[in-house]
Amino acid sequence: MNPKIYPFHIHQLSLDRIDPDALYVMEKLRSHGYTAYLVGGGVRDLLLNHKPKDFDISTSAEPEQIKQLFRNCILIGRRFRLAHIRFGRKIIEVSTFRSGDNETDALILRDNKWGSPEEDVLRRDFTINGLFYDSATQEIIDYVDGYADLQKQLLRTIGQPFIRFRQDPVRMLRLLKFQARFGLNIDPPAHQALLECRQEIIKSSPARILEELLRMLESGSSEPFIRLLTEHGFFDLII
DSSP states (O other), rough: OOOEOOOOOHOOOOGGGGOOHHHHHHHHHHTOOOEEEEHHHHHHHHTTTOOOOEEEEEEOHHHHHHHOOOOTEEEEEESSSSEEEETTEEEEEEEOOOOOOOOOOOOOOOOOOOOHHHHHTTTBBBGGOOOEEHHHHTTTESSHHHHHHHHTEEEESSSSSHHHHOOTTTTHHHHHHHHHHHHOOOOHHHHHHHHHHHHGGGOOOOOHHHHHHHHHHHTTOOOHEEEEEEEHTTTHHOO
16 A cells, blocks of 8 residues: 655644654664654644644664663563653653554454554554654655545544454544544544444453543543543443
């Protein structure tokens, strides 16, 4: 699959809006022969003119290779192995490009199979979170039409929503979280899957559910989030 490439004159996302430590991490990874992109919520928030809470990076370097390059790095996680690079109290989170089976609805228990940038995007949750930003060229790299969905204010799953919500039910909470934070419209197939799959949420790790709830309580959008949880029948299930 060839991605759509959006140059700077289209997206207008300048380097001075990106955390300098994140730029340093990407540049150092590239200087050692690895691919490295800004990814996920940082790209999404910047394109929506919001201030990102985090600047996450995806790379072709594996966790142990990342740790060898950065003395201020620790590796965390079993289900999802990550590198945390510390700059004082700030953490730049770096993940290795991953691949996975996007066609079966089995619950994901481990997610440490390395892959290509395209494979990594296809296993992410929503198209608006599937954009790469290449700081070397200042280009947006889009495999899933996430840039167009941002322009349309649309929340759409990457892949079949029933499958994606059964693979990881926390994605349903994230869907409502993004609607609460940004006022985006939910794609009708995703909304239908949300209603029919909501009982799946009880299969998720309580720690992950609690993490999403705590993040939203600190976000400034907790009232619409709690209301959406209640309206869609999730609040009783998770409490």
